Amino acid sequence: MSGSQSGAANAENVNGYESSTGSTQRRLGFWREWTTKEDWWSIWIGWGLVLVAYILYANGGSIRWLAVAPAQWTSVSDAAHFFALHLPNYVALLAVFGVLFSIAVAAQGQRVAHFVPSFLIVFAGSIVIFTLGAWTDASKYNLEPPLVALAAGLILSNVFKLPEWFHAGLRVELYIKVGIVLLGATLPFTLLVWAGPVAVGQATIVSLSTFFVIFLVGSALGLDKRFAAVLGTGGAVCGVSASIAIAGAVRAKREHASVAITLVIVWAIVMIFALPFISRAFGLPTGIAGAWIGTSEFADAAGIAAAQAYGDLAKHGAGAIAGAPEASLQAFTLMKVVGRDIWIGIWAFVLAIVATTRWDREGELQVRSRAGEIWARFPKFVIGFVIASAFVTWVASGHTLGAYRKIVAPEFTAPITVLRTWAFIFCFFSIGLTTRLRSLSATGVRPFIAFTAGVAVNVIVGYVLSVHVFGHYWASLG
Template sequence: MSDATRVLPAQVRPSHDAATRPVRWGLFANEDWWSVWIGLAVIVVAWAWFAHGGSLKWLAVAPAKWKTLGEAWQGVASHWPNYVALFTASALLFGTALAVLGHSLSRFLPSFLILFVTSLLIFLAATWTEASRYNLEAPLLALALGLLVSNTVRLPEWFQSGLRVEFYIKVGIVLLGATLPLTLLFWAGPVAVGQATIVSLATFFTIFFAGKALGLDRRFAAVLGVGGAVCGVSAAIASSGAVRARREDTSVAITLVVVWAIVMIFVLPFVSRALGLSTAVAGAWIGTSEFADAAGVAAAQAYGDAARNAGGAIAGAPDAAVQAFTLMKVVGRDIWIGIWAFVLAWVATTRWNAAEDGVRAKAGAREIWARFPKFVFGFVLASALVTWIASHYSLADYRKIVTPGLVAPISTLRTWAFTFCFLSIGLTTRLRSLTATGWRPLLAFTVGVMVNVIVGYVLSVHVFADYWNGLGG
C-alpha cells in the first residue's frame, strides 16, 4: 500500500475523506466549523476584555523562564488557579463540540486531563533557560515525548478519545490568524514586503517541485515548501491542515524546519561577520533565511551583541540587526502563512481532491464549499478582526499596547493548542511511518534552504542594501 493511500486511525486521520461525505450545511456539523467558532469565540472574548482595559492573560497562563527546579515549581504553584481555569475552559469548549458531534465525554475528559497535565510539564521543560538556547519549543518537545511513549508503551483504547489531532490543529490555526494582522504589510513597507514575496515564492516552488521530482506526495511537498518559505513550525501546521496532509508528513516537516533553524543560528551570524556585513543588512539576511522566529531572534541578537563588543569593527547600530530581522521575518514573511494556507486549501479542494476522488476538476460552487476546510476562513476572519483593531494604532503603539494586552494571550493559547496537537500526533504515530520516506524529504528541503539563503543574500546585500542600511541609522 502506498503512503498516499495508507489507512490511519479514524480519530486522527488528517486526510480529505471528510470532504467526500454527503454535503452537510449545518454550522455545527463537524470539527471544521467548531474550530472556527471556538477560535473566534476566544478572540472576541479577549478583544472585549482588552477593549474594557483588561486582558485574557489570567486565563492564557504559561510557565515563566526558570533556571532551577525550585523556580519552576514555585511558578506553577503560584498560578495553580489559573491552570485549573485554563483546563476547565479548554475541556468545556472541546468537550461541548465533541458531545454535539456524538463523542463520549466520559472517555474524552479523563484523556484530555492527562493530555493537559502532560502538556503543562512539556511547557515547563520548554521554558528552561537551557532549552530555549537550542530552540526546543513546546510543540517540538511534545512531538518527541509522544513518539517516545507511543513506541514503548501500549496506550489504552479509551485514551485515544482525547487525541484529537485535527481539532487541536484547526483551533490553533484560527488563533494564529489573530497574531497576523494584515496591517503589518503596510507597516513593513514595500521593500520588506517585496523581498519577502520573492523569497517565499522562490523557496516554496523550489522545495515543492524538488519534492515531487523525488517522488514525494504533493501534499507532503506542499507542507515542506511552506515550512521553508515562511515561518517554519506555524507555517507547516497551517499548510498541513489546509491540504489535509498525513500527520507523519507534518512531523517530518517540523523536524526538518527545527534542525535547519538551529543550524542557521550559528551559521548566519558567523558568515555575516566573515563577509563584513552591517548589522541591518545581516539582520535582513537572517530574517530572509531563518526558518523560525525564536531561532532568528537568537541569531540576529547574537550579531547585534557581536557588533556591540567589536569596537566599531562591525558597521551599524547593534539594535539594527534585530530591527531589520523583525521587519523582514516577523512582519514581511510571517504574513504569508495565511496566504499560502488559503491558496493551498483552494488548490487541494478544487484540484487535488477532485482528481483523487474521480470528480471533475471544475466542481460547482456547492461542492467546492463542501470540500473547502472551513477553519481557513476562521483564520482569515481572525486576521481581519485584529487588522481592524490594529488600524487604530501606530506600529509603535501596536507593539506597546495591543501585543501584550491582546495578541500575546491569544498567542499563548495558540501554543497550548499546538502542544495538544503535537503530543497527540506523537502518541498516535509509530517511528516506522516517520522513516518510510527516507532521505527524499531531507534532500528536497535542503535544496530549498540553499535557494533561500542565496536569494536572501543577493536581495539583502546587493539589491536592497541601501534600504536596510538606512534602518540602521
C-alpha cells in the same frame, strides 16, 4: 371538481410538500454542517476566545489572567514556586479549554468520557513542556515548547504502548485549527504596512521562489503533491506552523506534516550556528545580517536565537561589526515574524482551493467541480484565520505601530498569542504521541533532497536580496 382539476391540485400539493421537505432538509443539512464539523468548531472556539478578549479589552480589562504562561526561571524551585502561585490560573485555563473542546467532541459524536481524562494528561504534559521552554537557557538549546512537545510525544509513543482510550484526547486537527484561527488574531494586516514595502517585497520573493523550488523538485522526485506542498510551505514560511496549517488545508497525511517538521527542525538548528558565523566572516552589518537570518531561517525561535547572537557579538565589539546591536533582531522580526509568517494564511487559502478543485480530481473522471462541492471540501478554518486577522486589523486601525505595541499588543493580542501557543503545544504533543518513527523512515531520502533544494534557494536568494538589492535599507535600521 373535474378529474383534471383534481389531478392538478394533487400535483400542486405533492410538489409543495416535496419543495417544503427539500427546503427543510437543506436547512437541517446547513445546521448540521455548522454544528458537527471540526472546522467550524475550531472557528467557534477561536472566535469565541478572541471576542471575549476584545470585550474585556474594550472595557479596560484583559484576558491575561486566564492566558497564563510560565515565567522565565533559572532553577527548578523558581519554576515550582511560579506554578504554585498561579495554580488557580492553570485550573481556570484547563476548565475553559476542557469545556470548549468537550463540547466540540460531543457535537461530533465522540465519547466525552474518554476525551476528558486523556486531555487532562495532555494538559499536564503541556504544562511541563511549556515550563521547560521558559528556562533561561532554553533558547541556547532550541527548546521551543512546540518542538519539545513533538520530541516528547515521539519518545513516549515509540518507547511505550499507549492505551486505546488515551487516543480520544489526541485531537491533532482540532487543536491546530483552533491555533491557526488564534494565529490570525495576532497577525493584523496592518503589520504589512508597518513593516514597509522592502520587507514585504523581499518576503514575497523568498516565499514564492522557495515554495516552487521545493514543490517542483518534490513532484519531480515522485512525491505526492500534497506532501510536496507541505514541504514547500515549511521551507517558504514559518516552518512548523506552516507545515501543520498546510497539511490541514490540503488534507495531507499526518506523517507528511511530521516529516516536514523534522526537516524544519534539523535545518533550523544548523542555521542557528551557520548564519551568524558566516555573517561575521563576511563582515555584514547587524541589520543586513538580521534580514538574511530572517530570510533563511525556518523557525521563529531558532531565528531569534541566531539574530540575538549576532547582535550580542556587535554589542561586545567582536570584529568591529557595524550597525546597532538591536538592528539584527529588528530586521529579523520584520522579515520573518511579519513578512514571511503572514504567508501562512495566503498559502493555506490558495492551496486549499487548488487541492479541492484539482488534486482531489486526479485519477477520477474529469467532472467539473461545482461551487457547492468545492465549498464542502474547503477547510473552513482558513476562513476563520482570515476573518480573525481582519477583525484585529480593525481593532489596530486607529493606532500607530508604537501605540499598537504599547497598548493593543500587551492587553489584547499578547494573551491571545499565549492561548495560541497552548493550542500548538497540545497539537504537537498529540502529533508526537500518534506518530511512529517507522512511518517517518519509510518516506526515504526524497523529502530531504526536495527540502534541501529549498534551503539552498533560501540562503542564496536571501543573501543577494539582503546584501545587494535591499542592503541600504537594512543597514539603516536601528
